[in-house]
Amino acid sequence: MKRFLFIAFMIIGCFIVNAQDSEFEKDVAKLLEVNGSAANYDLAFDQLVVQYKMMKPNVPQEFWEAARRDVFSAEIAELNKKMIPLYQKNFSHEEVKKLIEFYLSPLGKKLTEGTTKIGKESIQIAQTWGMELGGKLNTYLLQKGF
16 A cells, blocks of 8 residues: 555655746746747847858849748757756756846836847847957958958
């Protein structure tokens, strides 16, 4: 009888842990939704498409829209699945809940919107800076005889 009770408690314990993990995963997914990650992913995809359009200018816009729908969306779902354990490793479930609460607050929403806008504008600044840095490194290499 003791053995049966032990096994029953172990099974019940496993269900409780799995339910808690499932809720934790759902909350991390919610955090990724409200913290602006989606907007950053969209920005990255848009930049990638800009580069592809330069290499393949005769590809119609409809293709890129279909690629967003058929490829990008599925890949984002996979990326989020990979991100969940990372968040679980670095934040407690309670911290994730508090972060969700923050990002749903007026200040959190403003931060998300501001970060997205800053991200868009900073890409151009970073590209210009990177090209200037590359030029300076080339000059430095030439000055040093390389």
